[in-house]
Amino acid sequence: MNSKLLSNIARFIILVFLQVLILNNINFLGYINPYLYVLFLLLYPFAGNQSLFLFLSFLLGLSVDIFEDSGGINAAACLVAAFVRPNLLRFSFGISYDHQNIRLAATPFGSKLSYVFLMVLIHHFVLFSLEMFSFSHILLVLKKTLFSSIFTVIVILLSLTLFSKKYR
């Protein structure tokens, strides 16, 4: 339990720094950035305390916001994604998830992909809607959401494969 706590704290800090120092400067094709820090929301223990999880995801988004000067858009996006996570878990992995302590690396690829993709899509949609803050730019919001989501999902799946220990 203790090592799990430490690894989550380390992941939090590393992801924030990775995001603001490197990934926010990629700007592929002018505006597409991967938002890898969503990985923290994906990997947080499934059986963990939900209230603490909401608070931590708010903190995670806010730290990125402070670096990016973007008000509270990342915080709001993380919060929404964290709030809907139990429903998405149930949708992607079936009801089994709250009984067994399943590991993300050991799940079938299809359900893993749907879980990651839906989380990222929801996070990005809230993020970009709040960034634009106007209904007249809804097409631009959708375009940014789609392309950034694809990029983010690819980067997340790659890093999941790279850093998963004892793949069984």
Next chain:
Amino acid sequence: MQQIFNFLIRNKNSILFLILFVVSVFLTIQNHAFHKSRFVSSANFVTGGVYSWSSNINTYLHLDEYNERLLEENNKLRNIISNINDSISIEKQLDSTSFEGDYLFRTARVINNNFTKVDNYLTLNRGEKSGIEQEYGVITSQGIVGIVDRVNDNYSRVISILNSRSRINAQLNKSNHFGSLVWNGKDPNIVQLIDVPRQAPLQKGDTIITGGRSLIFPKGLPIGSIQDFTLDQTQSYYTINIKLFNDMTNIGYVYVIENVNKEEVEKLQEPNEQ
């Protein structure tokens, strides 16, 4: 009473979610209001420190380019100096230790630069201790960058011209028709000049300069050249797309401009209280 507590405990996650969501939306809205973003900004001790550390490393990679830019600027200034006949005035300027002009320039380094969002900011490695204050203009040798909006001891935050809330007075080089410089959030190399009257003589490639009607930028700094222009819906004002001279995606060192006479002019423009 018991039921209320039960209700609160049962829905504690939803309530926590709602509270935090309202807080973050509040921060977002506050950030959209010019000059009011008080709580969250990158011009603070921690983020400023991290950014200046990372930019220390990054600057080494661009040293060649910065040298070239300096060389170019020196060359331009040398051309101007050697063509001035009145050499006495230059010598006087070089000798004097006191400053007599209208505008005071300071140098600073950009330690963080955004250009992909709709509202972009830059962070500079100089703050109040170096004499920088709110509403000072920020330029490079090639064009304008933005306006300082928050300052603390060692760092300051600049509202980039690539920000939906930035409005800067600009005009044509060949006539005195002026408009407001805004950005539509799409291309970081193209900004828009709006509210230019229909009778203004426009041509592709014409230069746009700062207008000097605000107290922030001196008149005549180059901004960019006209790419194309259209009349707006009322058919009486032009909207002009301007290609910027400086590359907003690649800014290393900047000049911060202080208008020395600002307070005096503002006092004059103040409406009479009585």
